Amino acid sequence: MDDIPDAVLAALAGPVAAALPLLVARTPAAPAVELGRLRAAVDGLAWPVRPGSGSHAAPGGLRSRGRRGPGGSPVLDALGALEELLVQRLLGALELTVAELDLTAAPDLTGFLGEPFTGGYSVVSMGRKSEAVTGAATLERIRPGALPLVAALAGRLATHPHIAAVLEVDPGATDEAGIAAAHGAARLALGVATAAAVLHRVGIGAWATEPPTVLGAGIGTAVLLLRAAPVPDGYGAAVLARARAEYRLPNRSGGSALVSEHRFALTEGTDVPRADFTGNGLVAVVPGGAVIRTGVETGHVGFTLVVLDGPPPDVETIWEEVVEVSWRATGSGAAVPGPHERAPDPRRCTPPWPGDYRLRVHALGRDEPDDRGSEHYQLMVWQAPAAPEIVHARTDRLGHRLRGEPEPVRPERPEAVYRWLRDSSIGEAATVTVAIGTAVADVVAAFGADPARPESARALVDDLSRRRSIDPWVAVLDLGGAVLAVEYNGWQGSTAPVLIRASAGGRAASMYWNVNAVTRLSFAEHGELLLAVEPSGDLGAPPALAAALGDLDFADRHRDRRRMGLVAVQGFTGHGITAEHLARIAAADVAFRIVPDLPALHPDRRPRADHPLGPGIDVLTGLPEPRLRDLAWWAAAEAARYAGLGADPDVAASLAARALTPDAVRRARRSQLDDGEHRTFWLALHQATNPDPVTAVLATVHAARYVAGPHAADLIAGARARIA
Template identity: 65%
Template sequence: MVEVPDAVVTELVRPVAAALPLIIARTPAAPAAELGRLRAVADGDTWPVHESAFGSRALAGAPARVRPASGLPPVRDALDSLPPLLVERLLGALELTVPELDLSSVPDLGGLLAKPSTGHFLYASMSGQSEAVTGVAVLEQSRPGVLPLVVALAHRLAAQPAIAARLTVGPGIVDERDIAAAHGAAHLALAVATTATVVHQVGIAPLVTKPPAVLGAAIGTAVLLLREAPMPAGYDAALLARARAEYLMPRQTHTSTPVAGHRFALLEGTSVPEVDFAGNGLVTVVPGGAVIRTGVEAGHVQVTLSILDGPPPAVATDWDEVVEVSWRAAVGGASLIGPHPGDLPKLHRVTPPWPGDYRLRVHARGRDDTDLRGRESYQLLVWRAPAAPDTVYARADRLGYRLRGEAEPGRTERPETAYRWLSNSNLDVAATVTVVTGSSVGDVLRAFGADPARPESMRDINDELMRRQSIDPWVAVLDVGDAVIAVEYNGWEGSRAPVLTRSSAGGRAASMFWNVNAVTRLSFAEHGDLLLSVEPFDAVDAPRPVAPAVADLDFADHRRDKRQMGLVAVQRFTGHTVSADDVARIEAADVGFRIVPNLPALRPRRPRPGDPLGTVVDALAEIPEPQLRDLAWWVAAQAAQHGGLGEDPDVVASLTARALTEQARQRAGRSQGARSAHRWVWLALHGATNPDPVAAVADAVDAARYAAGPHAANLVADARARIVGFVPR
């Protein structure tokens, strides 16, 4: 802190005090109130009331988090801690006020700073920054020490009786917003008046003392003052009254809750105590709330918290453990807390803000599955009710029996537990796993539309698709003797009927698909026939060859993992397990194959609006098939010429054969990918092969116009003329 002589402070009291009313009167209430709450936020002494319009969490009841050291001077750091919109709002409101301040009687303060350096100072522009932020940086460079002097003087002046009286919020102001606004506006006014006094009286060139620089330094100084100044008398009561007035029930929130020491809590406090769970094995009541015992020692669990306006209508039956307890709130507003206060800002003081007796029903699932990330979950129901004995509605997990000191009952493992490894694998979020019997690896790849002769690094494929934000399909395979395992990371080709029917030509094929949106697909095929392909939401009505594979798999039970049950069905149908070791071997080999997308299905022509041939298209039905075939392949040839593939050997061979050669078909399929060229040329050739001669012409023209680009109008006109010429007269 800069040493400021008492005489200087005394001489500044009158002009600074005189400037305060004007600045306070022009300070908008909303940003002033947000400044005025800074000490309460720093102390974590807030309640969840309406969110700030400036993007800050100050009004959301979030305890302050420790900001990492920025390396900036205190005033700059304080200014940067505010939402940019708040700073801009204050800058716009007070920019014209700074020149109006009467500083004529203020003494020269230059003697309080070291002599300025001679010559020119160098300033690097901060593109995109607020004028206030830029102005503060200019002040720092132009006269080092000026900002510490502003802060020192503001602290000294705040303690002077004449100014301290103006900083005090009177007892007549009782609304939380009004108290915070008055508190913030008064301290901001002190900072503005002090900053203007200093920067204009220490010998800084007028060029760098413009209002944005003054206000930037003043706002940063006000933040430092308000973080230290105690909240006004009556603020706590006003804030509690506001929280109670705005609190609505019922409400529900879902969150990922951090856990440490096998526990988290719903508590009127800031730390989770260590307690004994021998009573019911799940939840223990403590002063001001309750502590919940988790299976995982450290990490995160999923928690749904519901605040009800009365008792829940029924007890949920799909949880492993359900226990109901009573606790007494001293003030109200218990928070959901983990190992660190402030980890869950949206659940700070979330229970009703009134004291009294409350009932808490805790539901737990997955406490025994600590090796499966993200599978442990809880539901907490809270409502006001008289104190009552603890009630245990369900006790089923092994952890609960151990904590209660009871013998664990025998339990038959469900068949899908063999696939628990899935949740800790790279297939967890989205994948398709296909198992094929009676086929070679090469045949399976070709059935998927991949070329066995074109292997690539799986990592390289994935990195490229991530860069392009593409979902182009690819597959990795593993030969396990008498079966082939095909794995698609975030792909679904193995769930499609054409792939399954081709794969199963020599035996059986089955696949399970899932994605991040909880969409799933379970499919079975045998000897080229698709037997079943369903979204398994409920009991699967399976044909006889599939029925044994889905027996005892209750897909309607959402407590059971559909992905795992689907892989059980795949295993039963094909006779082959997919193991974590299989996936590890695939990933260690790092070999994948891009899948050539399927070309569009060729269908008979159906009338559709906006056909490029217009009404002439109806005349196609009158033209003999040989002439229609001639016309379709003429259009395809035109597309190839316009698209620059007129001399391409595969195109020439296909035009000559009037059918796509195998090599051309592969290239046509690859052209449908996101990174491919000549897509429309190949689609025109593909369309010309349509078994329906009328559709062959229409499909070829539809694609050829895009291949022709700027020549599309001429191509379509020529096609129309040829059609008219072919019509019998």
């Protein structure tokens, strides 16, 4: 597009320049700020930019270096890099303004597009993309040269004397958001005005001049302009001023540090310089920060950055290496560059003002670089005069090697035998249960499964995936003297009824974990539950578990609770799980569907201000138990009536006996499965059996009103009348 004559460009500059003030005035501040930060984010200057708002875009020129859009267009690429909500906000704000623009004086540009396609066409749109994105994509398909023409003309117009002055940010603006907004709004206006002028004067047709199409082309072009435009004068100073004004102490942050060649840095720059670690074996001070020596060669390590307003407390004993050094800051704020960050979040930096600082580096897990996730660092920073280096702890083997000292002999932690767990099929979520003294079939039955009905585990998983079901199932393995039960993403083995039944002939223990870091460690012996807790801190374990728990420190937040829990299960039962066991289970391809137990019933006297009985709740505690039982079973009978199950033999027998019959129990348990029937009704019937009469009334009425559906008000009114 460089062959466009200067005369044509000059003729276009006038109407485009005239349209800019109106577009700038109509552009909302918030999206203008987001646009204005695009190039600043690439240059490492911007205030944090929301993911998806262009912070991953490549800088330089009006050509995209990233993936191509649907039509291979840099404009579509740039438009697609924006968060959809931002595009929608701009479409809503400027849609009517585009129709007001007077571009009749723009020159005829028909000759710059070449011959149009001939014949008919149809447009099919799937999904719910913004009209601006759909319009620009349709334009690219039908007239491929239109978007490049808009981008090329806007790029040249940006330097035209009539327009360049409009694009300049007012030198009086000093705040970061104000500068970014002015910068973004001006280039957005140029992109939209150019798009409107071009699409009105290239002879494509009226459909191409619709506001969504114009704005799609204009917004994408504006992103390209902003990537190419230099950061406004004074913006870097404004970012620093805002960071200083908003910085608060103490400040705690953390994340994942990118490691290369055994090192990462806390630095005011972007480079991680080479350093000599032979002095203390952990940290080396460099201009603008410090470099930390890691055990892992390449990858990521976890870190925590703690900025204090004074000296930190004493060093915790959990750390293996701790070294304290001094460094001088220039005032821009040092940070640990993350794996996906172009510009560090100013709120995750050291104080953005100059001076002398102390840095205390804590390291853990450097001797186990192959055990991903075990290596962690804590960086403590506070302002203090320069002082000599202090070594608080020097116990890991790597530090001794780097310092040229004999390596210490350190026993391996017991949970290290479960390193393989992380990358296994049960690494994210599972329950592992081991039972001794109980036959395989009895363990299967203890889970609520039928040992006479095995099926293919692969087929079962495929069936559940197809139905998007989380129905429970279990796979078992005879270890010779013990039974290993594994639930992939299941939890039944962590429940008291299952463990009590599984331990009837001896002992049973389980360890449960899920993707949300929820865990549960449980033990039972001869049908008695000994302990079932979230393993954290002091477990409050009975003496019978002392040997099984050994020196496992569940209070140490840097040790893997899943692995320690499996060590405890092994210590209690004498058997653990191995990768070879999982392989055998997979090869056997045998699984059993579980029919889960009904929820445990406990007294619940919590205040329930939102309960449908309202003020009637306070009266319940003064009623005699027989009357409370009558009320609970009345609610259960009403639930049966509303569900149309009053004549069902199992239901009628349970209501008459005021207890679930064995057949009713089986049906109630099955109702909890995805294909179960009348789940809420069976829950109401089950709740009526609660040993605590007040809870029985509250829970049964609560469940019954859902069964009643549109008649819930009548049920509640009947319950209140019986309380009065």
